[in-house]
Amino acid sequence: MPLQEKIAKRIHELRLSKAMTQEQLAEKANMDVSMLARIERGSRGDIRMGTLDRIINGLDVAYQEFFTFGEKENPATQLASSIALIQDPDVIAALQKIVNSILKTPSQH
Numbered sequence: 001m002p003l004q005e006k007i008a009k010r011i012h013e014l015r016l017s018k019a020m021t022q023e024q025l026a027e028k029a030n031m032d033v034s035m036l037a038r039i040e041r042g043s044r045g046d047i048r049m050g051t052l053d054r055i056i057n058g059l060d061v062a063y064q065e066f067f068t069f070g071e072k073e074n075p076a077t078q079l080a081s082s083i084a085l086i087q088d089p090d091v092i093a094a095l096q097k098i099v100n101s102i103l104k105t106p107s108q109h
Contacts, residue, residue, distance in 0.1 A: 007052070007070050008042040014059045014066065015040075029058035 001009075013019050015025050022040070026033040033055060039047055039055070086092055 005042050007047065010066060010069060011036075011059070012040045012056055015059060018059065022060075025055070025058050029054040031055075039066070039085055046063075 015022070023033050023037050023040075026036045029036065029051075033052065035051075036055070039051075056063060059066070083092075083095060086095070
């Protein structure tokens, strides 16, 4: 599936998961609802980065969450996407130690 279609599908999925109408998201993203509808359908050509940024902010999700497409990713990719959402430095350090011990690599600390 082309990236444009993945992005359109992701916007639609996230909007529905937040129980938002197109009108509500368009208002939060400061854009015309008809443009949002065309983007969600994939009938809008290339989407500008500024427009995508406003939509992501309107959905109130992190960029990592937005770009974590739910397709049949391999388990390592799914795990990496999940880890990318972790904010706690202590948890990240603990996970790094686990990975290092599994890979038998020296610790970075």
